[in-house]
Amino acid sequence: MNTSEMNDQQVAGLAAAICATAEAMGQEMNPGTAAMMAEDLCVYSVPVVKAALKACRFEVKGKLAMTDILQRVQSADGRPGKDEAWAIAMTTNDEFETVVLTDEIQLALAAAKPVLDAGDKVGARMAFISAYERFVRRAREDTKPVNWHVSVGFDADRRIQAVTRAVQMQRIPQERGQLNLADLTHEPVSEDGRAIAGLLTGSPCQPTGEVRTKLDAIRADLARKRKEKADAREAERCRALTELNLRKTHLISQAAAIQSKEAAHGR
Known part of the structure; x- marks a missing residue:
């Protein structure tokens, strides 16, 4: 989005629409104030701002304020709520799942990951939402359009479903979705790849003999490290x-000494 989306005539028309909206809500607005608000809103498209004004007429109680319009304009950018x-972020825990997510979701998930890795899901959710709202607010202040991208999982069928669903929800353009589908279905995941993913997700899958030997060694190493961590935690406790x-x-000794001293002074 940029200021070229509205020309001078459109900005003037928007100022008139703001005045008319305020009047419809029982408020008189100075044309100069409306013009200033229109200038601030000219970085957005005309249909989006007009839709926001219409929503204000139906939803806002009291006087029309810039924050009312801006809130509705920004919520139309396609970014999901917290x-x-x-929910989208948590889907990334499944290594088989292909996830279509925004830049802000990815950044917020990275911020919350240490808390999530510690096993505190409630705390992780709070950290995620706080970071997500901060990143979204910054992006909207910079009038940055939403950017959906594909995080590829191991299951080829789920890749197709995820991209198709994202196209249907208009999160990615159809042309881009077709390119993604072509790339994602070009080379299927091998059984050994699925077996390695199964080690991470707990989903069973039969690998080849060589890979099975490596996976057994990895499992044994993970078990050893878990025992070492448990022993270290117990020692620390x-x-x-x-x-x-x-x-x-x-x-207790300090308290007893103080009491003795006070008793001595009292005598």
Whole structure:
């Protein structure tokens, strides 16, 4: 989006539409104020702004404000709401799933990943939503159009379904979707590739003998590392408990000393 989307005549028409909308809502607006609002909104397309004004007439109670118009203009950019964005982000956990997501979802997921990896899904969701709203707000302030892109999974059939669905939802153009489908279906995933993905997802798949040997070694290594981490956590817990007990003993001793001192002074 850029300022060339509206010419001077369109900006003047938009100012008149803003005045008319305000009047329809029972408010008198200075033409100069309407012209200033139109100038601020000229970076957006005429149909989008007109649709936002119509929505304001039906939805806004009270006086028309710039924030009312801008909120509705920006929500028309195709970016999903925070809850839908989180649901899309969680789909990326399935290595077989092909996911079509926005730049902001990808950035927010990266920000929340450390919390998610720690096993705190509630905290991860809160971190994701906070980051996502921040990234979306920044993109909208910069009038950056939404950018949907494809994150490819291992299942070839799901690739086709995901891209087809994204085209139907008008998240990616049909021409681009056709190119993506051509690229995604050009080379199928091998059984060994599926077996390796199964190690990550827990979905069973039979690999070849050579790969099976490698996967067994990887599983054994993962089990060993998990045991080492568990032992380290237990040792850390014992150390922390010992330190806590020592600290409690020290505090009790300090409290007793203070009480003795106060009693001595009292005498």
